[in-house]
């Protein structure tokens with residue numbers, strides 16, 4: 001939902017004033033218990049889909065009855081809130097913002113005064129709501145995924161008086177994750193919106209009006225659509241839960257501030273509370289929350305997708321970037337460790353500074369929950385050059401990813417990309433022109449000549465298209481092979497063109513081995529494109545989130561990226577390539593030390 005413009009907000013406020021003056025009735029209090037999970041989990045946009053007409057496919061996954069009547073608010077009881085009123089009364093209706101020239105003298109019992117909050121509680125850099133001038137007393141706070149719950153020093157002052165409310169509202173297995181007082185200034189409208197993010201689906205939000213000068217002048221509405229929003233009774237002590245993924249809006253048409261206690265809880269256990277110290281600062285971004293103390297604790301970048309080229313790396317990068325805690329690099333494919341590497345920079349510090357310029361490094365320093373990374377698929381093959389640079393510059397536990405795909409299919413996709421005339425001028429330039437005018441088979445043959453010259457595939461009979469398995473088994477993994485591989489990388493991995501490595505980029509064992517020698521196995525996650533297709537994107541991504549140490553998050557857009565249409569390969573060439581790659585493929589399981597079926601003969605050819 002696009003943010004409302006100032007004009008729209010003014011119009012909504014005028015409409016609210018009109019409704020209040022006309023005496024719009026509140027909906028009757030209904031004690032429906034907790035808002036059911038499905039009502040919270042079905043996005044409003046889906047709820048708004050009209051039921052399908054005959055012959056039309058159903059657009060929404062929501063059950064029909066939800067389309068008609070999602071629970072949008074429910075009374076959760078009522079309570080005498082006098083003791084809480086006393087606590088928050090002082091100064092609640094005054095404007096303590098810094099720009100107020102008539103700031104009153106500091107009173108130590110005034111919780112609204114930011115000067116007190118600054119010293120005695122914790123300062124939170126302001127989320128969007130504060131743009132509307134809302135003031136808050138925050139007692140308990142958490143991030144979107146409820147991975148961290150912060151208890152602020154003022155929690156202790158308020159706990160005894162809000163405990164009866166919590167006892168009434170929280171279920172037996174409930175964990176409180178947020179508690180705050182929000183003061184809405186007079187004449188302010190929070191326009192119609194619905195909350196989004198992981199927490200909305202999992203949490204239950206309860207409002208308790210505490211200080212409401214004249215409840216008839218406060219208009220709090222919620223409903224499945226803007227047109228069907230209903231007014232909720234905001235008498236002090238009326239505890240109500242709202243479905244915050246439904247449309248809601250609030251207008252204070254009174255001449256005084258309005259204060260609500262807002263609590264969020266989840267079912268089941270949450271993380272242990274982190275007790276914050278008085279005077280600390282926490283930084284909140286759209287989805288994350290961090291202590292300023294933890295600033296710089298996660299270095300940038302956190303991950304690199306090394307390759308293989310044409311194995312689905314663009315999709316993986318895109319899916320990772322859909323996580324709310326991931327911030328894209330300034331560009332995809334930084335190449336800062338291969339052709340953009342700057343040899344003139346002599347110290348590691350300068351090299352690091354240079355490489356970090358490709359990322360939003362400064363922004364990320366304050367948000368250690370968030371991370372960023374790179375996808376440069378040429379790195380996998382170019383291990384000779386890239387590994388020492390990476391180890392020197394990014395001297396921390398870098399999470400590495402390798403995507404692999406049937407090397408026969410990968411080769412054709414590579415050829416189709418390099419020989420395509422489509423693309424930007426820069427893309428065409430970096431792909432190189434060496435393969436233009438050559439058939440797929442010619443490129444294969446040229447590459448085999450180079451490999452044979454380096455002594456890399458002595459077991460392969462280029463003419464007959466067969467592997468001498470006895471020789472293969474002896475040669476594979478031997479020092480001779482390592483030497484030949486090194487020679488090949490030295491001679492045939494250029495920096496100025498993408499027209500190379502049609503076959504070697506499909507020799508995954510040879511490519512992955514140097515990385516496994518240089519880094520502990522838990523740095524590297526190898527994924528198979530075909531498994532992503534079979535098991536589904538979400539299943540692959542849960543492995544990815546775990547590797548990145550990020551909370552699980554469903555990917556919204558699963559469409560494959562960077563796809564291309566091209567002619568199929570002729571069956572003879574296909575057979576030839578399958579024979580070439582087959583013994584190499586079968587070694588993957590042992591190199592990855594995996595007994596999973598996925599790696600046991602990963603691409604069985606007929």
Ligand SMILES: Nc1ncnc2c1ncn2[C@@H]1O[C@H](COP(=O)(O)OS(=O)(=O)O)[C@@H](OP(=O)(O)O)[C@H]1O
Nearest residue numbers: 309310311312313314315377413560561562563564
């Ligand atoms: N989810 C999913 N399922 C199936 N196939 C997929 C998926 N994502 C990407 N792809 C295919 O991967 C090919 C592009 O790979 P890359 O993005 O790594 O290419 S590149 O190296 O960045 O140019 C490209 O292959 P071709 O279409 O054969 O060229 C994509 O179609």
